[in-house]
Amino acid sequence: MRIGIIGGGAAGMMSAALLYEKDHENRIGEIVLFECNTVLGRKLALTGGGRCNVTTGNFDIAEVLKNYPRGANFLKKSIYDFSPKHVFDWFRSHGVKLKVEEDRRVFPVTDNSSDIIDVFLNIYKNPKTKIKKSPVIDMWKEMDRFAVRLHDEIHLFDKVIMATGGGYNTNSGIINYGYAFAQKFGHKITKLAPGLTSLETNDCDIHTLKGITLSNIKLRFLKKDEHVFNGSCVFTHKGLSGPGIFAISSLSAFENYDESDPALLLLDLLPEENFENLKHNLEQTRLNSPAKKISNLISNFIPKSLAEIMLKKLKINDKKSSEVSAKDLNRIIDSIKNFQVVITGRISGSEFVTAGGVDLNEVDAATMESKLVKGLHFAGEILNIDGFTGGYNLQCAWSTAHAAAIGITK
Numbered sequence: 001m002r003i004g005i006i007g008g009g010a011a012g013m014m015s016a017a018l019l020y021e022k023d024h025e026n027r028i029g030e031i032v033l034f035e036c037n038t039v040l041g042r043k044l045a046l047t048g049g050g051r052c053n054v055t056t057g058n059f060d061i062a063e064v065l066k067n068y069p070r071g072a073n074f075l076k077k078s079i080y081d082f083s084p085k086h087v088f089d090w091f092r093s094h095g096v097k098l099k100v101e102e103d104r105r106v107f108p109v110t111d112n113s114s115d116i117i118d119v120f121l122n123i124y125k126n127p128k129t130k131i132k133k134s135p136v137i138d139m140w141k142e143m144d145r146f147a148v149r150l151h152d153e154i155h156l157f158d159k160v161i162m163a164t165g166g167g168y169n170t171n172s173g174i175i176n177y178g179y180a181f182a183q184k185f186g187h188k189i190t191k192l193a194p195g196l197t198s199l200e201t202n203d204c205d206i207h208t209l210k211g212i213t214l215s216n217i218k219l220r221f222l223k224k225d226e227h228v229f230n231g232s233c234v235f236t237h238k239g240l241s242g243p244g245i246f247a248i249s250s251l252s253a254f255e256n257y258d259e260s261d262p263a264l265l266l267l268d269l270l271p272e273e274n275f276e277n278l279k280h281n282l283e284q285t286r287l288n289s290p291a292k293k294i295s296n297l298i299s300n301f302i303p304k305s306l307a308e309i310m311l312k313k314l315k316i317n318d319k320k321s322s323e324v325s326a327k328d329l330n331r332i333i334d335s336i337k338n339f340q341v342v343i344t345g346r347i348s349g350s351e352f353v354t355a356g357g358v359d360l361n362e363v364d365a366a367t368m369e370s371k372l373v374k375g376l377h378f379a380g381e382i383l384n385i386d387g388f389t390g391g392y393n394l395q396c397a398w399s400t401a402h403a404a405a406i407g408i409t410k
């Protein structure tokens with residue numbers, strides 16, 4: 001049997017490795033991995049800021065699945081079969097020492113993504129695996145085999161794994177024909193949008209908060225629908241970023257908004273406190289220090305510069321706290337619970353994925369085989385699956401690659 005894998009990113013590389021390792025009955029004669037870049041795993045090398053957040057240290061699969069805004073149900077079987085724990089053990093068994101950081105992200109102890117890539121390159125030293133650094137420019141079915149065309153060659157395969165990644169990677173110069181090939185075989189590509197982006201605001205007051213981090217806040221994104229996430233965020237010179245914002249951007253990936261028709265982000269800065277508790281606490285603090293300026297009083301609860309911007313937006317002078325009216329105190333509390341940021345756009349973050357892809361209804365979740373074309377498998381971001389930050393997207397690439405490899409070798 002001859003297997004072609006299109007795309008030498010995370011999913012394609014894992015597929016090639018596992019096809020070789022799991023072929024216990026020696027049914028595979030040759031595995032050819034096609035990559036249009038001059039190196040394999042170019043994006044993989046950049047992941048996690050060059051450190052490669054290879055998976056999550058969250059080993060509770062039900063919890064893991066909550067980190068996929070799209071595709072969680074489909075992913076269930078493959079993630080049980082090749083879970084974060086399996087991935088952890090697999091890389092360790094191939095000589096990579098891994099560490100789990102406080103936020104449960106898993107990295108090589110060396111903080112170097114090349115450790116991960118080297119695992120694959122070592123496996124490919126086997127005589128069955130061939131690497132072709134050339135873009136696949138066309139694909140079709142020829143009798144019961146797949147024809148894969150490069151600029152100057154045509155290869156025939158019994159089975160093919162399509163692992164060409166997502167569609168929002170044009171900046172990296174990647175040629176992604178994957179969706180077109182899938183469509184040619186009759187597959188539907190769902191609507192595509194960037195996921196895991198930072199959010200932009202044109203509010204200059206918000207820009208002055210650059211560098212301030214808010215942990216454990218509740219984010220509510222309002223546009224056509226409401227999207228809610230609890231997490232952390234950081235103010236940037238253009239708007240907001242950080243894990244909570246990336247998650248909100250993924251949840252709202254298909255919302256349309258811009259400067260002329262913005263979205264609204266409401267930050268509950270103290271989600272543990274209800275309005276009445278907060279009012280009680282603020283009033284107590286005010287009784288204890290009536291001469292204290294109101295901004296100083298609020299900064300017992302939230303960062304000082306944010307308190308100042310809040311007062312500016314509420315048009316409340318920064319006077320002695322005892323001089324602030326009950327009505328204004330209520331407005332301040334309301335703003336702490338619902339601090340408003342007008343969102344005028346998305347900013348491509350340092351980590352982003354494509355939301356949308358090959359329609360999961362047309363793919364077998366156990367083997368990643370097309371339900372329309374026998375022998376055609378998919379793996380990774382080309383599928384309509386995307387996860388939050390924290391290693392969940394690479395985990396999806398590993399798990400779907402595993403399912404495809406097992407589906408082919410079983």
Ligand SMILES: Cc1cc2nc3c(=O)[nH]c(=O)nc-3n(C[C@H](O)[C@H](O)[C@H](O)COP(=O)(O)OP(=O)(O)OC[C@H]3O[C@@H](n4cnc5c(N)ncnc54)[C@H](O)[C@@H]3O)c2cc1C
Binds near residue numbers: 037135177178392395
């Ligand atoms: C900057 C950045 C950092 C990230 N960091 C993390 C992280 O730390 N942890 C995490 O979990 N996720 C991270 N992600 C997301 C993660 O990298 C992707 O979800 C994952 O790489 C998807 O793997 P893939 O193999 O499906 O696609 P890709 O990694 O995109 O690989 C697809 C490959 O197919 C090749 N290809 C495409 N078309 C063709 C063709 N016609 N012929 C030949 N080859 C072709 C491409 O060149 C590419 O190498 C990050 C993403 C970015 C952009």
